[in-house]
Amino acid sequence: NVKINPCFYVARLANSQFIFICLMFLTGNQNIPKPRRILRSSWGSNPYIRGSYSFTRVGSSGRDVEKLAEPLPYIKNTKVLFAGEATHRKYYSTTHGALLSGQREPCGAFSSPYSEVL
Numbered sequence: 445n446v447k448i449n450p451c452f453y454v455a456r457l458a459n460s461q462f463i464f465i466c467l468m469f470l471t472g473n474q475n476i477p478k479p480r481r482i483l484r485s486s487w488g489s490n491p492y493i494r495g496s497y498s499f500t501r502v503g504s505s506g507r508d509v510e511k512l513a514e515p516l517p518y519i520k521n522t523k524v525l526f527a528g529e530a531t532h533r534k535y536y537s538t539t540h541g542a543l544l545s546g547q548r549e550p551c552g553a554f555s556s557p558y559s560e561v562l
């Protein structure tokens with residue numbers, strides 16, 4: 445009964461398996477047309493990198509960060525929310541940005557003790 449890190453498990457899946465899991469998770473519909481092409485990163489499992497964080501490149505803006513934070517529409521009464529450093533407009537690329545984004549999503553933007561900085 446070995447515990448496997450889900451991230452490393454998913455990182456080793458073939459694209460076809462990965463697409464199937466994503467589509468089932470997001471839609472629950474096996475008949476939805478599969479994408480012809482996907483782009484996956486593997487920074488976390490790369491032994492020379494071991495992680496990554498977002499940045500705003502030339503030409504991008506805080507509005508792009510806000511777009512990443514937008515929830516997906518309701519699917520069968522389930523709303524898909526996004527947290528993580530890349531979704532925090534002010535503190536992207538930091539650990540505290542990740543923390544604040546996690547507090548924002550389940551609680552609502554105005555119930556967090558950190559709401560004054562969100």
Ligand SMILES: Cc1cc2nc3c(=O)[nH]c(=O)nc-3n(C[C@H](O)[C@H](O)[C@H](O)COP(=O)(O)OP(=O)(O)OC[C@H]3O[C@@H](n4cnc5c(N)ncnc54)[C@H](O)[C@@H]3O)c2cc1C
Pocket residue numbers: 450451452454455488494495496497527528529530536537538539540542
């Ligand atoms: C080298 C380096 C140095 C840094 N130094 C600092 C610093 O000094 N100060 C600072 O504030 N920040 C620093 N950061 C940034 C900080 O580590 C990140 O901003 C923060 O960890 C982001 O947290 P997160 O929860 O958004 O994402 P992560 O910490 O990346 O968490 C994402 C989680 O999702 C899991 N995951 C990914 N894909 C899947 C999948 N398909 N299925 C299941 N699970 C999955 C991963 O295993 C991971 O546990 C540094 C980052 C790096 C890489």
